[in-house]
Amino acid sequence: MIVRRERPEDTDAIHAVTAAAFRGLPYSLPPAEPGGDPGEAMLVSWLRADPGWIPELSLVALEGDQVVGHVVATRAHLEGRPVLGLGPLSVLPGRQRTGVGSALVHTLLGAADALGEPLVALLGDPGYYGRFGFVPAQPLGIAAPDPAWGDNFQVRTLSRYDGQAGRFEYSEPFNRI
Incomplete structure (x- = not known):
């Protein structure tokens, strides 16, 4: 398995995964249309078209020529300061619990840290x-977009973290779901 940046020819495979x-x-998430694909597939398309898209942080896992997993992080804000929101993380059902998701998350975190x-x-x-290394956000003073998320809203601080706190906001496409 190899993890690399998304390429234009990967778009359909990412949607399918x-x-x-x-x-x-x-x-x-509910489908955008009755009987359609889960909302997460549409969310990736919306994110790709958003100004918050960061091409370096849209990664695919490949086995041979087949895309078996995808993860993306997009521009988000914490009290107006730039941070990242991760998601969705997707792995083909037959490849889940085999290390694909872990490889994608580790690679994304390393890339995000390298980008500062x-x-x-x-x-x-x-x-x-x-x-x-993700921990509940609330004890760090970081408020979820929806307080009902509780400990499921988590953060992973990176090398440039300076203790910033406040209300977290995902990129605009997350508001459509």
Whole structure:
């Protein structure tokens, strides 16, 4: 397996991987149209078209020529200061729990740190994301867009983190879901 930046020819495969990864899950976003793909697949398309898109932080996992996973982080803000929002993270169902997601997250965090980003935030399972150093955001003084998210809203501080706190805001496409 190799992890690399997304290329234009990967767009359809990323959509298919994201749709397959979230199809039928109780926490997936509703389809944009009845019977359509889960909302996460549309979210990636919206993010790609948004000014908050950071090409260096849209990564695919490949086995041979097949895209088996994708992760993206886009521009977000913490009290008006630039930070990152991670998501969605998608892995083909048949490749889940085999290290693909871990490789994608580790690579993304390394790339974000190398780009000088201060922190990455996400909404997800603390039992999964804790292994990457994510911690609940609230004890750091970082407020989730929705307080009901509780400890599922997490942050991973990076080398340039300076203790900034306040209300977190994802890029605009997240407001459509």
